[in-house]
Structure formats: C-alpha cells, structure tokens
Amino acid sequence: MVNELPTYGSAYAKILLSRKKGGVVGKIEERVQGLRIDRSHLRAFLKVAGAVDDGRMPPTYPHVLIGALHARLISRDDFPHPALGLVHVANRIRVIEPMDLDGSWDVTVRIDGQREAKKGIEFDLITEFTSGGKVVWDQVTTVLRPGKDRLGSGSKPTGNIRESGAHTRSSTFIAREDIGRKYAAVSGDYNPIHLHASVAKLFGFKRAIATGMWTVARIAAELDTDIPDSGYALDVSFKRPIFLPSRVVFEANTQAKETQWRVLSTNGKTLHMTGSVLSLDSEKS
Amino acid sequence: MGVEQKIVDVVAISPPPEEQRAKRSAAFPEDGVKKGRYDLPAALDTTSPVGFRTRLTMTEKMAQQALLLLSLERPKAFVKDAVVPTEQALFEEVSLGILTARQSTNYVGHRDILLGPSDSRLAAEILRQLEGNEAPVLDNATHTHIVLSRPYRTPFTMLLTFIGHKPVVSLATVAIRGLRKKIQHIDDIPTIGYLQQLHIGILADQMERATVIASGGRQQAQVFMRPFSGAHARTNQKAARKLEELIGLSAEDRVNGWRVATVGQVGEVAAKDRVRITANTLRRLGANLLAFRSERIQPGVNQEEKAPPAYQTRQDMDVPDELTVMAGRAGYNAFIHWTGVDREVAKRLLLLERIDVLTPNGKERLREVRSHLDSVTDKVIANIPLWADLPVGKALSRNAARGKKAFALAGQRIYMGGLDQDAIKEAGIDWVQAVRAFGAASARGALVAELMGVVDLPDDCDLLAGICLMAGPVNQNDIGKSFYGEKDLLQSAFPGQKPTSLLFWTLKAKTVADPIGNEEQLMNATRKGALVDLRPGPHEVVFLRQNGKIQPMRKREGRINAERAFSDMNNFVTDPYGVEIPGNRGSMWPEAWRNERPW
Numbered sequence: 096m097v098n099e100l101p102t103y104g105s106a107y108a109k110i111l112l113s114r115k116k117g118g119v120v121g122k123i124e125e126r127v128q129g130l131r132i133d134r135s136h137l138r139a140f141l142k143v144a145g146a147v148d149d150g151r152m153p154p155t156y157p158h159v160l161i162g163a164l165h166a167r168l169i170s171r172d173d174f175p176h177p178a179l180g181l182v183h184v185a186n187r188i189r190v191i192e193p194m195d196l197d198g199s200w201d202v203t204v205r206i207d208g209q210r211e212a213k214k215g216i217e218f219d220l221i222t223e224f225t226s227g228g229k230v231v232w233d234q235v236t237t238v239l240r241p242g243k244d245r246l247g248s249g250s251k252p253t254g255n256i257r258e259s260g261a262h263t264r265s266s267t268f269i270a271r272e273d274i275g276r277k278y279a280a281v282s283g284d285y286n287p288i289h290l291h292a293s294v295a296k297l298f299g300f301k302r303a304i305a306t307g308m309w310t311v312a313r314i315a316a317e318l319d320t321d322i323p324d325s326g327y328a329l330d331v332s333f334k335r336p337i338f339l340p341s342r343v344v345f346e347a348n349t350q351a352k353e354t355q356w357r358v359l360s361t362n363g364k365t366l367h368m369t370g371s372v373l374s375l376d377s378e379k380s
Numbered sequence: 381m382g383v384e385q386k387i388v389d390v391v392a393i394s395p396p397p398e399e400q401r402a403k404r405s406a407a408f409p410e411d412g413v414k415k416g417r418y419d420l421p422a423a424l425d426t427t428s429p430v431g432f433r434t435r436l437t438m439t440e441k442m443a444q445q446a447l448l449l450l451s452l453e454r455p456k457a458f459v460k461d462a463v464v465p466t467e468q469a470l471f472e473e474v475s476l477g478i479l480t481a482r483q484s485t486n487y488v489g490h491r492d493i494l495l496g497p498s499d500s501r502l503a504a505e506i507l508r509q510l511e512g513n514e515a516p517v518l519d520n521a522t523h524t525h526i527v528l529s530r531p532y533r534t535p536f537t538m539l540l541t542f543i544g545h546k547p548v549v550s551l552a553t554v555a556i557r558g559l560r561k562k563i564q565h566i567d568d569i570p571t572i573g574y575l576q577q578l579h580i581g582i583l584a585d586q587m588e589r590a591t592v593i594a595s596g597g598r599q600q601a602q603v604f605m606r607p608f609s610g611a612h613a614r615t616n617q618k619a620a621r622k623l624e625e626l627i628g629l630s631a632e633d634r635v636n637g638w639r640v641a642t643v644g645q646v647g648e649v650a651a652k653d654r655v656r657i658t659a660n661t662l663r664r665l666g667a668n669l670l671a672f673r674s675e676r677i678q679p680g681v682n683q684e685e686k687a688p689p690a691y692q693t694r695q696d697m698d699v700p701d702e703l704t705v706m707a708g709r710a711g712y713n714a715f716i717h718w719t720g721v722d723r724e725v726a727k728r729l730l731l732l733e734r735i736d737v738l739t740p741n742g743k744e745r746l747r748e749v750r751s752h753l754d755s756v757t758d759k760v761i762a763n764i765p766l767w768a769d770l771p772v773g774k775a776l777s778r779n780a781a782r783g784k785k786a787f788a789l790a791g792q793r794i795y796m797g798g799l800d801q802d803a804i805k806e807a808g809i810d811w812v813q814a815v816r817a818f819g820a821a822s823a824r825g826a827l828v829a830e831l832m833g834v835v836d837l838p839d840d841c842d843l844l845a846g847i848c849l850m851a852g853p854v855n856q857n858d859i860g861k862s863f864y865g866e867k868d869l870l871q872s873a874f875p876g877q878k879p880t881s882l883l884f885w886t887l888k889a890k891t892v893a894d895p896i897g898n899e900e901q902l903m904n905a906t907r908k909g910a911l912v913d914l915r916p917g918p919h920e921v922v923f924l925r926q927n928g929k930i931q932p933m934r935k936r937e938g939r940i941n942a943e944r945a946f947s948d949m950n951n952f953v954t955d956p957y958g959v960e961i962p963g964n965r966g967s968m969w970p971e972a973w974r975n976e977r978p979w
Contacts, residue, residue: 145939147970261950265960266942266967267425316939320971344423344962361423363962 100127103283106166110178117240118175120218124205125168130160130224131199136281143277144309145268146316152194154322154329155312157202157224157232158186159282164204165220165236166284174206176216176240179298183307184217185237188329189375192231200224200231215242231325263321263354264347267361268313270305272340278309292339304336310368314345314356321349322372331370343367353377385451385713386723388828390443391703392835393844393889401840402690402892407955417895418688420955423962427917427934429475429945431964432896432953433671436664437837445657446665446831449589450710450824452655455600458520458647464497465522468974469594471934473646474922475945476590476666478527479915480673481583481823486535488916489576490583491528491638493627494924494933496979500524500645502626507604507643509619512612512810514720518602521645523979525587525601526627529641531565532575536855539779540568542768543760544863550765565637571858574815574882575851580605580641581819585714587644593666597654603644605718610812613639627923628930667949672830674953675894676848690892697889699792699845703832708732711825718817719809729803729814730821731881733873736794746789749796749869753853756860757783763863783856791848791886797822798854798870798881815882822849822883829887841891850884857881896953917941924978934969942967 137156138148146153169178194200202224209218220236271277275289287294288304295303311331315322322329337343337358344363347356354372359365395401409419424431438446465473478492495503500521507517541561545553560566567573584605591601607616620640629638657665715726735745761777769776797818804814826847833845853869860866870879919935934941944952944966954960968974 142937145937147937147972149970149972261958262960262965264967265963265965267423267963268942316970317942317967319968342425345967346962347967359962361425361962363422 100130100161101163101167103163103166103285106163106170107285109170110166113170113177115175115177117177117216120175120206120209121173122205122207123168123171123173124203125164126204127161127164127202129199130202132156132160132196134196137196139281140312141316143274143281144312144316146312147319150196151324152190152196152232153312154188154190154315155308157194157200158188158222158234158236158308159312161202161204161222162282162284164202165222168204168206168220180241182239182241183236183333184239185235185332186308186311186330187235187237189233190231190325190327190329191233191375192226192229193325194224194226194231198226200226209240212239214239216240261348262346263349264317264345264356266317267342267344268317270310270313270337270339270341270343272303274309275303275306275339278306282306282308300336300338302338304338305341307331307333307368310337310358311370314347314358314370317345318347318349318354318356318372321347321352321354323352323374326375327352328373328375329370330373331368333368334366337367385453385717386709388447388450388706388710388713390440390447390835391700391706391832392440393697393699393703393832395838395841395844395891396695396697398840400693400695400891401838402693402695403840404842404893404896405690405956406896406953408959416686418686418691420896420953420961424964426915426963427919427941428915429471429479429918429941429943429966430670430674430915431944431966432961433667433674433944434951434953435671435834435837435843435893436668436949436951438661438664438668438831438834440835442658442661442664443831443835445661447828448655448657449592449665450828451713452588452592452600454515455518455602455647455649456653457650458518458522458645459650460520462520462522462648464977464979465595465599466974467976467978468969470494470523470924470978471918471941471943471969471974472666472945473590473594474918474933476593476669477525477587478583478921479918479945480670481579481586483579486914487532487575487579488914488921489530489532489579490641490921492922493526493528493930494922494978495524495526495626496925497522498979499626499925503623503643504645506619506622506626507607507645509622510604510607510612510616512607512609512616513604514606514718515602515604517604518645518647521602521647522599523646525642525644525646526623526640527580527583527587527642527644528627528629528633528638529576529580530639531567531637532572532579533561535779537561537568537572539776540572540859542764542776543568543859544763545765547765551767554765554768569855569858569862570880571851571855571882574880575855577609577812577815578819578822578851578882581718581816581821582823584642584644584718584816585820585824587642591644591646592655592657593662593669595648596659596662597657598648599646600649600653601644601646603642605642605816606810606813608640608642609816610810612810613812627925663946663949667946667951668831668834670944670946671951672827675896687895693892695890695892697792697844697891699887699889703829703845704793706832707825707828710828711821714821714824715817718820719807719814721807721809725807729799729807729809730818731798731800731870731874731877731879733796733870734794735789735796736791738792746794749853750789752860752866752869753856754784756856756864756866757781759864760859783852789853789884789886791888793885793887795885796854796869796881797883797885798868798879800874800877800879802878818882822885826885838891842893844891845887845889846893847888848884848886850886851882853884854881926978936973939970941969943969
C-alpha cells in the first residue's frame with residue numbers, strides 16, 4: 096500500500112514499450128491510502144465538465160482521481176493484455192455515502208479475472224473508496240479486449256431511434272474538438288485517440304473521439320439535482336464513439352429521483368450511449 | 381402622460397364545426413425521405429428559451445385576467461429594500477422581453493444590459509438628467525434594463541444597396557451608398573430606418589408585460605423610450621453617453637451604430653397596486669406568449685398544393701367584429717401610453733385601411749395592392765446593376781423576385797397602417813417616438829387576436845386565430861416611392877394627407893398552426909438535419925453588470941443555456957404519437973446557478 100498516487104508517466108512508458116500478447120488475467124490489485132482532494136484540481140474538473148461547484152462530490156470525479164492507479168494496474172507485467180486497443184464499454188458508479196470534499200479515502204483498484212464476451216474478452220476494473228473502513232464510492236469499469244472486428248463491431252444503425260413518451264430533459268450540447276485535450280489535462284488520461292484527429296487516424300478512427308468518462312461527467316452536470324447526494328448507481332453503456340467535434344442530443348427522463356438517459360446524434364440515427372441513475376434502495380428491493 | 385387606458389374585453393372566436401377542425405399533426409419524415417417544411421425536424425439545436433411550443437387553452441376567465449395586462453398603467457412607486465430577483469426570474473423576464481419581442485427573423489438588433497440595485501441608483505440619477513421622460517424616474521429599482529439598438533441590417537438591406545441607381549454611374553453610386561450605410565448608418569429607404577424604431581417600440585411595450593408575468597405579479601417596469609427618440613435623443617446625447625459608459629459600450633459598438641434605445645427600471649410594487657392575476661394564469665400566459673413566437677403565421681403559404689390535407693381543409697370561421705374593436709382598443713391604449721395623446725387624437729393619428737375580401741370592393745383593392753407591389757418588384761429586378769448580379773449568378777434578382785411570394789396577402793382581416801408626418805408634428809409628437817409607439821400599438825393589438833385564438837381552444841385545434849405583422853409590402857412600396865415615383869399605399873384611402881405606411885396586419889381564423897419547418901433556409905448541412913434556430917440565446921443579447929464587469933447571461937463554465945422558459949407548463953410540440961423533437965424540451969439551467977441572486 097502506498098500513500099501517494101503514482102504518475103501516469105511511468106505507466107505510459109511501460110504501456111508503450113510492452114510487447115504483451117494476451118493471456119488470462121488473474122487477480123491483481125493496487126492500493127493507495129489517505130487520498131485527498133486538491134480543490135484547484137476539482138475546480139479545473141468542474142470547469143471542463145461544465146458542472147456546478149455546489150460542495151458535492153461530482154460522481155465521476157473519484158474516477159479521475161485514481162486514473163493513474165488504473166493505468167499502473169494495466170501496465171503491470173502480470174496484466175497480460177496490451178493496454179493500447181482496450182475499449183471502455185460500460186461503467187457503473189455507486190455513490191453509497193456522501194463524500195466530504197475535505198475527507199480522505201483509502202482506495203483499492205483490482206481486477207478479479209476475465210470473461211469471454213461476444214466481441215472479445217472482457218474484464219472489470221473494480222475501484223473502491225473507503226472511509227473509516229466503509230466503502231463510500233465504488234466503480235466497475237468494464238473493459239473489452241476486442242476480438243476480430245474491433246472497431247467495426249456491431250451493425251451500423253440506419254433507421255431512426257426516436258423514443259415515444261415524454262422526457263424531462265432534451266437538449267443539445269457540443270463535444271468540442273479540443274475537449275479530449277482539455278479533459279486529458281485534468282484527468283491525466285492522454286490516450287491519443289482522444290487528443291487529435293491526426294493521431295486518432297493512426298489508430299483507425301476517422302477523427303478523435305470524446306473520452307467516454309468526460310461525456311458521463313458532462314451528463315452528470317446536466318442532470319444536476321436530478322442526481323441525489325448519495326445512495327445511487329450511475330450506469331453507462333458506451334455504444335458508439337462521439338467524433339470530435341460533434342453536436343449531440345441528450346435526452347433524460349427522471350421520475351422520483353431515478354433517471355434513464357441517452358445520447359444520440361442530431362440526425363437521430365446513431366445511439367452513442369445509454370445510462371441510468373438508480374436508487375440503491377430500489378436495487379435492493 | 382396621464383391618459384388612462386381602457387380595459388380590453390374577451391371576444392371569443394367560435395371554432396368551426398367539428399368535421400372541419402384540423403390540427404397540424406406534423407410528423408417526422410420517413411427514413412430516406414427528404415424533409416419538407418411540413419415535417420418535424422430531426423432535432424432542434426438552440427440556446428433560445430422558445431423552442432417549438434403548442435398553444436395552451438385558456439378559459440374566458442383566465443383570458444380576461446390576461447387582458448388586464450393590455451391596459452397596464454405605469455408603476456407609481458417601488459417598494460424600498462425589495463429582494464433582488466433570482467437569476468431564474470431574470471431569465472424568464474428577458475425570455476418574454478428581448479428574447480421574444482417580435483423581430484424579423486434575421487435581425488438581431490437589440491441588446492439588453494441588466495444593472496443591479498446600486499448601478500440602478502446611478503442609472504436613475506442619469507435618467508433624471510434627461511429631457512422628455514414619459515414618467516417620473518423611480519427609486520428602489522431592483523434592477524434596470526439598458527436596451528441598446530442598432531440600425532436595421534439584414535440580407536434584404538444588403539440587396540437594397542443595389543437598387544435605385546442610374547445605369548452608367550451605378551458602379552460609383554452603389555459603393556458610395558454602401559459606405560454611407562456602414563459609416564453614417566443611412567438607410568436605403570426611409571421605412572428601413574422606421575423598422576429599427578418599430579422594433580424598439582414593440583420591445584419597450586413587451587418589457588412592461590414581461591416583468592409582471594415573470595415576477596408572478598410582484599414587480600413592474602417603468603420603461604423610458606422618449607428621451608432616446610428623435611429630437612430628445614439629440615438633446616440628451618451627453619446623459620445617454622453616461623449610460624453607455626456605465627454599461628461599457630465600446631467605441632467599436634458605437635461605430636456600428638449601437639445606441640441606448642430604451643431604459644426599463646424594474647422594482648417591486650406594493651401589494652395593493654399589483655395586477656390581480658392568479659399565478660397559474662401568469663404561468664400559462666408566459667408559456668403561451670412563447671408559443672405565439674415559436675412559429676410564424678404566414679399568409680397565403682399554406683394554400684400551396686404540396687401542403688398536407690389538414691392545411692387545405694375548409695374551415696368556416698367568423699371573426700367577430702368586436703374582436704377587431706378590442707384589438708384596436710389595445711392598439712390605441714399602447715399609442716396613448718407611449719405618446720401621451722388622448723384616445724380621440726390617437727384614433728385620428730393612426731391611419732388604418734382595411735383591405736380584405738370581406739370589405740366592399742376588397743377584392744379589387746387587394747388586387748390593386750398586389751399588382752402595385754409586383755410592378756415595383758419587376759422594376760427592381762430590371763434595375764439591379766448587371767455588374768453586381770451576374771458574378772453572383774443572378775442571385776440578387778432571384779432574391780428580389782422572391783418578394784412576390786412573400787407579399788401574398790391572405791386573411792380574414794387585413795389592415796394597412798401608417799402615420800402622417802405633418803399630423804404627428806401638429807400633435808406635438810416627435811416623429812421617431814410616434815413610429816416607436818406605432819410599433820407598440822401594432823404588437824399590442826396583435827396580441828389581442830393571438831390571445832383570443834386560445835380561448836376555450838378545443839383539443840382538436842392548434843389555435844383559433846393567428847396574426848402576422850408584415851413590413852415587407854411596406855418596404856416594397858417604399859422602394860417604389862423612393863426610386864420610381866410611386867404613391868404611398870395609404871394615399872388613396874387618405875387623399876388629403878401625407879401618409880407613410882408602416883405595417884400590415886393579416887389575421888387568419890383557422891384551427892391549424894403554420895408549418896413547423898417554415899425556417900427551412902436555416903437548415904445547416906453541418907448540423908446533420910437539426911433545425912438551427914436563429915432566435916438568440918440569452919448569452920448572445922443579454923448581459924449582466926456584476927462587480928463592474930459585463931457578463932453574458934447563462935454562459936458559464938463552458939455551459940450555454942439549454943433551458944426553455946416556462947417549461948413547467950409542458951407545451952412542447954410532439955408528433956401525433958407523442959414523440960418529442962429531440963432537443964426541443966431543453967434542459968434546466970443548474971439549480972444552484974438559477975437560484976443565485978446576481979446582485
């Protein structure tokens with residue numbers, strides 16, 4: 096266990112130089128103790144996410160805090176898959192207890208193994224923030240090591256995917272061309288596919304793509320007080336990338352503090368992601 | 381200016397027989413089918429508080445309450461130490477004010493700078509130095525609107541630069557006029573200059589009602605327009621400059637013609653002086669005012685063959701003459717409110733000619749007007765210099781020809797209105813202020829028809845009546861007057877006078893709203909099918925002066941407004957199956973930000 100977070104630098108060096116060929120992920124874990132928030136860093140995050148500084152912990156901010164720990168875990172020699180090319184396909188955050196911005200937390204990040212999935216091999220990065228020995232925030236980051244049809248997986252949507260019924264929110268927002276770089280400056284996640292079109296092309300993308308967790312942070316900001324202080328799970332399933340720059344439509348329906356939401360293209364033909372905010376109480380019942 | 385306004389009464393419009401009623405029922409186009417103006421857009425991409433809204437039915441009782449606002453008198457005093465409104469209340473106020481005042485689609489010619497209580501005290505001191513105030517300057521304003529206006533410039537006025545020149549010298553005279561327009565802010569024809577003033581009057585009048593509705597009846601506005609009009613504007617130049625300095629108007633803005641046009645002090649009024657309208661009616665009215673501005677009622681166009689059957693349905697509807705009387709009453713209310721003349725003088729000064737088919741010889745008169753306008757268009761097309769038209773593929777003459785379609789005049793009531801400069805002078809009214817008051821009168825009168833169009837609105841109708849205010853035919857006539865020796869449109873009806881026609885009203889009694897996609901030209905290929913709304917968002921035209929700095933409203937931490945005002949009233953357009961237009965409903969501004977009190 097360490098008291099300081101690792102930096103991305105050493106992890107990146109290992110990722111770039113590694114010659115991993117794949118294999119079976121065993122149980123691996125990283126820990127950090129006494130993690131605290133730097134308020135100026137939080138303010139920078141709020142700005143890039145378009146979120147309000149209302150004294151609450153933004154639900155995706157802990158993910159940003161321990162990004163380097165994730166990077167170290169998947170750059171370890173006992174993690175068999177090359178980090179480049181891994182695809183973040185889903186994410187589940189549970190905010191179990193309110194998190195005091197002046198508090199400190201012990202953090203564990205682990206992988207418990209892998210499983211066969213339709214499009215390759217999937218594994219979960221499980222992150223837990225504990226305070227006084229109690230888990231207050233946790234996250235399951237589901238990652239895909241793609242099989243054969245990596246980027247073209249899934250049939251391209253052709254028809255329209257409009258939904259009947261009313262929404263409580265339906266608006267457009269812009270994922271600007273520079274948002275990948277801005278988010279990287281705050282999160283430390285300099286994955287080249289998010290940074291610039293010319294670099295993203297080298298990895299098979301027509302343009303840079305929005306960082307999935309930036310989009311989730313932006314949506315959490317948009318949902319504002321529709322998200323309770325604690326006692327909820329924020330789920331997201333990433334469907335298709337948002338190419339930068341893009342204007343997208345965000346639709347949400349909140350009833351009794353539970354929300355279903357999705358992000359789609361302005362022509363209504365591409366579903367980028369779907370998600371929900373569900374009460375942990377309702378999950379139990 | 382102590383002339384009392386008259387209460388406007390409800391005159392309900394009976395819907396047509398059930399079998400003739402029609403709703404727009406616009407739907408999304410099938411996949412692969414080209415979108416037309418009668419289809420719903422794939423999405424709406426906008427920062428405006430309006431969106432595409434449906435009209436909400438109002439009971440006769442609600443409408444009677446709402447009509448109290450059309451004879452609203454000025455506040456006499458503001459309550460001391462009143463609480464400053466929240467950011468949300470200010471947003472709703474400007475949503476009903478500057479963000480929805482009737483404007484030509486592509487003329488964003490106003491800006492509104494909001495001052496807090498301490499700056500409002502400074503502004504009040506400056507206002508007291510002005511000559512020509514319509515009413516006493518009040519103490520204890522919670523905030524003050526400083527409204528700026530710039531000359532009326534749109535693609536149409538760009539086209540006008542090429543009109544009326546002699547063949548050989550046009551190369552030089554076009555350039556000279558273009559430069560004078562840019563530097564000296566001259567107008568190609570007088571009515572273009574009047575358009576700026578009409579818009580100011582419409583906004584000033586609307587600001588008074590917006591304040592009451594947005595504050596739930598707690599606040600009122602004391603709006604000053606006359607000190608910034610015509611001769612008074614020249615006399616008050618020095619004091620107006622102080623206001624411009626207070627709001628940090630830049631030298632560049634001044635060069636571009638931006639000037640203070642109107643100032644509105646807003647404050648809380650004593651409970652006994654408040655307008656008696658229920659909170660529910662005010663919310664409903666606010667949502668309806670946005671609905672009235674969410675589509676345009678275009679005359680004539682829905683008679684076209686490609687329109688869906690609902691638009692072709694015959695609808696036997698009568699507009700009671702009493703409705704016209706009440707619309708006139710509201711219009712006279714506005715004119716006397718802004719000029720201070722008494723009602724009988726106002727009736728004499730406002731020159732109105734009814735030219736619809738229901739009047740004796742109406743068909744002939746309409747034909748005559750159309751033929752006159754078409755002949756002016758033909759002359760314009762023939763007169764556009766080839767050296768300018770050919771390099772752009774005759775785009776100038778093609779655009780000029782589009783005027784013929786735009787001037788189709790259809791409706792159950794069509795009025796032309798204007799003023800006589802000599803009569804206005806005789807009445808002791810500044811001409812510019814009179815034009816502004818005319819704008820206020822025309823918009824307030826139109827509002828009567830729009831409100832009556834939703835009284836006891838049946839479920840199977842979009843509306844019962846709508847109105848279109850048009851300046852196009854007037855401008856076309858003015859081109860004829862200025863360059864081709866034609867007479868004013870109102871001349872034959874007022875032979876002994878020197879009329880200047882200013883606006884047309886066309887009222888349609890019908891149950892189906894006009895197409896939602898009527899701003900087809902705003903479709904932007906890069907937005908992949910989303911309808912791009914040219915209506916401004918608050919961050920584009922509304923600014924708050926806070927701690928000495930001017931901040932755009934609702935542009936913060938990379939976020940821009942996506943909220944639709946009065947969205948709690950839930951009047952958003954859907955397809956026949958209840959599917960909403962993506963992006964139309966909007967998303968509320970963050971609660972912590974909207975609950976802030978800016979000062």
